Amino acid sequence: MSANDLALAAAVTVMVAGAAGTVLTSDVPRLVISLGTFLLGVAAAFLVMGSPLLAVSQVFVYVGGVLVLVLFALMMVRRSGNEKPKVATRHDIGGAVIALGVFVLIASVMAPVAADPTPVVTAPNDIGAALLGPSLVAFELVGVLLLAALLAVLVIVKGGEDS
Amino acid sequence: MTFLWGLLWGLAAVMFIAGGAVIGVWWERKVSARIQMRLGPQQIGPAGVLQMVADVPKLLFKEDIVPDNADKPIFRYAPMAVFAPIAMSVAVIPFWAGWAPLDSTVGMVFYLAFPSIGVLGILLSAWASHNTLATIGGMRAAAQMVSYEVPRSLAVLSVIILAGSLQPTEVMEAWQWWWVPLTFVGFLVYFIASIAEMNRGPFDLPEAESELVAGYFSDYSGFRWAIFMMGEYGALISASLFGAAVFLGGYRWLPGVAGLAVFLVLAMVLITAVMWIKWTFPRLRQDQLMTFCWTVLTPLAIVQVVVAGVVALWL
Numbered sequence: 247m248s249a250n251d252l253a254l255a256a257a258v259t260v261m262v263a264g265a266a267g268t269v270l271t272s273d274v275p276r277l278v279i280s281l282g283t284f285l286l287g288v289a290a291a292f293l294v295m296g297s298p299l300l301a302v303s304q305v306f307v308y309v310g311g312v313l314v315l316v317l318f319a320l321m322m323v324r325r326s327g328n329e330k331p332k333v334a335t336r337h338d339i340g341g342a343v344i345a346l347g348v349f350v351l352i353a354s355v356m357a358p359v360a361a362d363p364t365p366v367v368t369a370p371n372d373i374g375a376a377l378l379g380p381s382l383v384a385f386e387l388v389g390v391l392l393l394a395a396l397l398a399v400l401v402i403v404k405g406g407e408d409s
Numbered sequence: 410m411t412f413l414w415g416l417l418w419g420l421a422a423v424m425f426i427a428g429g430a431v432i433g434v435w436w437e438r439k440v441s442a443r444i445q446m447r448l449g450p451q452q453i454g455p456a457g458v459l460q461m462v463a464d465v466p467k468l469l470f471k472e473d474i475v476p477d478n479a480d481k482p483i484f485r486y487a488p489m490a491v492f493a494p495i496a497m498s499v500a501v502i503p504f505w506a507g508w509a510p511l512d513s514t515v516g517m518v519f520y521l522a523f524p525s526i527g528v529l530g531i532l533l534s535a536w537a538s539h540n541t542l543a544t545i546g547g548m549r550a551a552a553q554m555v556s557y558e559v560p561r562s563l564a565v566l567s568v569i570i571l572a573g574s575l576q577p578t579e580v581m582e583a584w585q586w587w588w589v590p591l592t593f594v595g596f597l598v599y600f601i602a603s604i605a606e607m608n609r610g611p612f613d614l615p616e617a618e619s620e621l622v623a624g625y626f627s628d629y630s631g632f633r634w635a636i637f638m639m640g641e642y643g644a645l646i647s648a649s650l651f652g653a654a655v656f657l658g659g660y661r662w663l664p665g666v667a668g669l670a671v672f673l674v675l676a677m678v679l680i681t682a683v684m685w686i687k688w689t690f691p692r693l694r695q696d697q698l699m700t701f702c703w704t705v706l707t708p709l710a711i712v713q714v715v716v717a718g719v720v721a722l723w724l
Contacts, residue, residue: 274536275480275483275533275536275537276483278529278532278533279483279533282526282529298513298514298515299514299515299518299575301515302515302518302519302522303518303522305522305523305525305526306518306521306522306525309525309526309529310522310525310526310528310529310555310558311525311555313529314525314528314529314532314551314554314555315555317529317532317533317536317551318532318548318551318552318555321532321535321536321544321547321548321551322548369514370514370515370574370575371573371574
């Protein structure tokens, strides 16, 4: 076992611990800390596997962006007084089924790649060239998807008003 | 061995930022004292330097109050999550030709990405306080910091496009004097957005003392409050150093040690300018703040990116 394997094992341990904490706790701040731990673990795994750009982007977008917005939204809906809001769901089984489905989907896509885990491009310049070259259409489609999601949110938010 | 060096550099960065914060507080008090005729920081000791000696023990010996209703463990440790990422961001700043404490190939993104973890620390400490003012302050801080990250990153992107690299030392090597006029708008956007990122006046709505009683850290006292302050001054020092390096050319103006001196002087001028702005301009209103970010700074930053992109084609 090389030092690299050990580092990867440590990153995966952090990820699993964070993921378990996210699922098992219902107290919002602890949930956010667990999710943050998981996301930082993913960043560490990217770093160990030789993709520093992915690792830094992971921190930038997920820890600094998405997680902050999640916490922000939860604070917005928080009730007054000392009542501690809990994140609880009545859809344990349905949620687990969806999670399993997503896992199978991603695993089946990743399986052919897993046979040869050496990344094709890792240097920042090459990733940029690949995104704006061979993968341009996919890259732009993701942008359109995000725009559609934003517009959908606007429609949902404005939908309640008569106009 | 690498790990040991990392640990050593980490310790050095924390000492650098903590020491810088103490000097920064004193300098701020001198600047504000000049502007507003305050006498203390001008007269205690030579040039008022003993004010530092008076301030630090005061903070360290204050009672460490944790409110009964607070979520205690998170309340205690959330301030560290505000400070640590800012100390980390100093690591990638290029001080010397080909040398940064951590010379990462993705240093430019690293610099923008890590301080954003601090927003999480602010939100957590606001939440753990279980207090209305802290909650409002925390939400304001999050909205402001997430929004201003957009024009700030775009402004830095213009320099990245010109240099064609994400490695700070390579950006410095590629730097040319005419980038200063070319990216001047980008620099202004970076400078203004950085002030908003560190929650300083006139963008200090999250901690507005007259309406929110210090906002997200209103329940903090003593050294935990001091950690928030160290984070704020750390962000001030770090943003000024980074801006002086990648936008204003840092050490590239003169060779050798003289270059380093120019770099540090440029950074100090920026630090003083931030303080000057804080003590001169009135605080914005929340809606003005958000409108300014999305309708003025972001479009300006995008124009700057386009200009840099067109010029980069000719390079």
